[in-house]
Amino acid sequence: MATPAAFASLAALMGDPARAAMLQALLSGEALTAGELARIAGIGAPSASAHLARLVEGGLVLVHPQGRHRYHRLASEEVAAAIEMLGGLTMTVTPARRWPHGEALRTARLCYDHLAGRLGVALHGALVGRGWIAPAEGGWAATTAGEAGLAGLGIDLPAARRARRFACDCMDWSERRPHLAGGLGREIAACCLRRHWLGRLPPEGPADPLGRRRLRLTPEGARRLGESLGINALP
Amino acid sequence: MATPAAFASLAALMGDPARAAMLQALLSGEALTAGELARIAGIGAPSASAHLARLVEGGLVLVHPQGRHRYHRLASEEVAAAIEMLGGLTMTVTPARRWPHGEALRTARLCYDHLAGRLGVALHGALVGRGWIAPAEGGWAATTAGEAGLAGLGIDLPAARRARRFACDCMDWSERRPHLAGGLGREIAACCLRRHWLGRLPPEGPADPLGRRRLRLTPEGARRLGESLGINALP
DNA sequence: GGCCGGCTTCGCCCCCGAACGAAGGACAGC
DNA sequence: GCTGTCCTTCGTTCGGGGGCGAAGCCGGCC
Incomplete structure (x- = not known):
């Protein structure tokens, strides 16, 4: 374990309100x-400049300058x-008041660039249960049946393979x-959003940088995912 | 997501060197x-008193006084x-120098009160692969075959059922x-330690509060686990 | 009762670090 | 080139919080 x-120092890096807000905003996967x-x-x-310098120096955030703008994004899936996980712990550990959108977040949300919540877990279970992915070195690999099925859903498999990891938990x-x-x-999340199988729910009330991460399964999405994977019972 | x-404030709670050392020490599962x-x-x-008061107030640590001593332990498995996870991120995010015992920690270690590392993951896979546990509400349940197999290994299943969760990821x-x-x-970790199938490796060099968490599979343990679950190739 | 040991509270000092204003590069467009 | 925009660096202020010593509280023990 780390000293x-x-x-x-890593925890302290996340332990400042301004930096926490930045990290949570970047959790959407966008580069800001x-x-x-x-x-x-x-x-x-x-x-902000000082904070971002510290986040970059600490390895949590990557920066790539583009013209006079400097775009920042999270350094990795691990981050x-x-x-x-820390956000989840915050909600379980401080039950003082109900969190806004707590239930909606549990239904479906984005975790960095992929699907999470009941929908994300159901998807994982469906892919394994149908034998579309199988355990492999460092995560999961697509089976022959999986390649056909995923392509049929419109997933861009070559793009998925170009990532550092193809699939992992x-x-x-x-x-x-x-x-x-x-x-x-x-790619699955991107495909679902691109085809409007999933809609982003706008934040209600005062600015919560993460409110926009809540998702809603559209009728079209429920139909397509239900047909192919047996995922239909999401509110 | 949390505000x-x-x-x-939760991250900052972990972001003080003294509190971090305390939390890591408590990660062994002992009450100190x-x-x-x-x-x-x-x-x-x-x-220390002030730090512990803050950890308790923040919901990360529980106290139960006993005579003139006050024993502290982590509040939950989630914590x-x-x-x-934060410890793991620390090691991946600051590759500056090799972490002491990094490889040994990856082989087998304790995570709170259960097994982690290659051994823990192999165990998880073996239980699922042999159909000893099956998905259930909120985690995993033991199958009929699993009950027999686990009992044959000497696992105290009734004790395991008394926990808040029987089995989860x-x-x-x-x-x-x-x-x-x-x-x-x-219970599996406790059984393996009790029967000396696993030995704790003593920390080498200067005090690392977590060094003691590294584990080593003994010949007897390799034999028994290998026989029953097909786990044998741990250094 | 008297003592001791573990732990907390109080009071104080000091330092880290977060914030801002002002000034200084860097880049795009006219 | 000049101007406007985006971002950083510098220098300063200031508040929060971590550290310790001294004193107080409480439970256990002779």
């Missing part, structure tokens, strides 16, 4: 500019998973069972 | 007194899992696949 000092992140965190540009904090991450998870 | 402020934790964290009693940071937590995971 306490290194562990603490320093200015956008400053606005989200509610601080001035100089402060996203840790933030996701990511623990779902609300369901306590794994859902699917990696290139395949990303 | 950034709540998320940040305030004095022991003060010594582990390398601070005075007053400071342990989050600490475990816990993400393994080094293998990125789930291992087994819950009452069953705890």
